[in-house]
């Protein structure tokens with residue numbers, strides 16, 4: 184629900200993100216809130232890997248299933264096919 188010019192944006196069951204309703208793109212606001220670790224700790228960036236292989240730059244701390252990757256801290260080793268979020 185809007186509060187003045189500030190809006191709450193909720194993604195699934197996660198805590199809502201506040202957006203000032205200014206020119207900041209929504210993606211930028213969400214990225215800053217949910218992906219601030221960018222180091223394999225929070226798991227917010229988990230993405231399902233449909234095909235391909237990645238290499239981690241450091242050992243991630245977040246738990247991932249065999250078909251998930253953490254794009255914040257890996258690089259492709261092959262062509263990749265990622266599932267839509």
Ligand code: FES
Pocket residue numbers: 217218219220221222223224225226227228229245253254255256
């Ligand atoms: S942003 Fe936290 S694990 Fe990727």
